[in-house]
Amino acid sequence: MTAWIVAADKRVASVVELARSLGGQVIAVTVGDVTVGGVDRVVNVPVADGVPVEAAAPGVAAVVTAGPGDVVLAANRPAERVLAGALAARLGAPVLTDVVSLSQGAAEVSVFGGVSRESVSFAGPVVAVVDGGPAAGGEAPSAETADAQAHDAAVTSTERQDVGEVDLVAAKRIVAAGRGFKSEEDLALARDLCGALGAELACSRPLAEGVNWLPRDRYVGVSGQKVSPDLYVAVGISGQVQHTMGMNGSTVVVAVNSDGNAPIFRDADYGIVGDLYQVLPAIVAAAK
Ligand SMILES: Cc1cc2nc3c(=O)[nH]c(=O)nc-3n(C[C@H](O)[C@H](O)[C@H](O)COP(=O)(O)OP(=O)(O)OC[C@H]3O[C@@H](n4cnc5c(N)ncnc54)[C@H](O)[C@@H]3O)c2cc1C
Structure with a gap:
């Protein structure tokens, strides 16, 4: 089996650790200017300046060709959630959120705001949204570059929100x-x-x-x-x-x-x- 990691940000150490624990090959599909270490392969989907990473969803889906038993992992952040959802739709795969534990073909998810847990099993590919953790360390394999896709989305304006920047x-x-x-x-x-x-x-x-x-x-x-x-x-x-x-x-x-x-x-x-x-x-x- 293969664990695919969709990363639009380098803070995916927990995702890499989870992918490694599954025991198969780990491939990171990075979107835009992102480096991910500790994986077997990296395929980069380039994103032009001014294009939101979410617009790269078709390119990411074209790279990820998940088969039965494969797991697609994404960190629980806004851009990655969009990419995960688009991928799940393309693969016809279920999406798991609030994942507590994950193994081949089975997962435990937290439900009702953490009050209870539910066991789920799956036969085909599954898309799981999990905590990203800090930046992934380890050696980063040199990235292969996916075919560039034309994106018809662009950022036309930005509005800064007054949020803290604490890690x-x-x-x-x-x-x-x-x-x-x-x-x-x-x-x-x-x-x-x-x-x-x-x-x-x-x-x-x-x-x-x-x-x-x-x-x-x-x-x-x-x-x-x-x-x-x-x-x-x-x-x-x-x-x-x-x-x-x-x-x-x-x-x-x-x-x-x-x-x-x-x-x-x-x-x-x-x-x-x-x-x-x-x-x-x-x-x-x-x-x-
Ligand atoms: C779906 C869902 C998701 C949620 N997600 C989160 C989440 O991610 N994070 C989160 O925090 N909550 C979350 N909540 C809310 C959570 O259920 C609690 O309501 C919340 O955590 C309570 O916050 P609190 O402990 O600060 O307040 P309270 O429960 O009101 O507790 C205040 C405490 O302060 C103590 N106290 C009062 N005065 C003093 C004093 N002078 N000195 C010392 N102690 C004093 C009291 O004894 C009391 O124990 C979620 C709820 C739902 C339904």
Whole structure:
């Protein structure tokens, strides 16, 4: 079997690792100016300046000739999702999202926002959208170039959104703030702790998609970022499964919560039951 990786971005280390675990040949189909290491073959689909990578879908589909048992993997990012969908339509293949595990002919996917898991099996090719992870390292084979295709799409205007540019996936230490914070100004306490620990600031979803105190790329969880730092400090976060699914790859988890029965303590290596307004300044003072 062959595992095909469709990559419009170099941040596909987790995808490469998953493809390798399947045991067959791994071919990366890169779109535009992207390098991917750790694979057996690279086929590049060129994209001219000003053409969105999504427009290369027919070219990508022409390169990927998946057969029974083959897996097509794409990182869970907007451009790759478009390419994955177009490929699935072309191949007549099912699309799997929220993939927890994948092997030849079978997968487990997370459903209902992470509350449950479903086992699925497939005989023909399947397209799976999975977490990309950081940039793929390893030696990059020299790329073969696919036949250029004419694209009748062009970017006519761009509008910059005011989002942060934090790379939580690569962060070694994270302080995550939840609804236990009473106001946006109070996040200064979390920022102080970040400063003391050399950590990045993250949050639960309500702070990014509710009160909008932090940009959306800072929230952790099943529908946000999946992180795996050495240290994850969850402050004022209750620990619903939709949040913990994004941080359960952390090495050490510390939870600060005023409710001793908060579910987050089940996922924590160290727990502090207390008011964050007292606990955080004390930790910061101790760290200094
Ligand atoms: C389909 C779906 C997808 C979702 N995806 C995500 C996701 O990706 N990420 C995510 O985070 N959520 C996600 N959610 C939302 C999730 O279910 C929870 O609602 C959310 O995680 C709760 O955020 P929270 O823990 O900050 O808030 P709450 O659940 O309100 O918890 C606040 C906590 O703060 C504590 N607290 C209050 N005051 C203090 C204080 N002074 N000191 C210390 N502790 C205090 C409380 O005891 C409580 O435990 C999703 C939900 C659905 C339905």
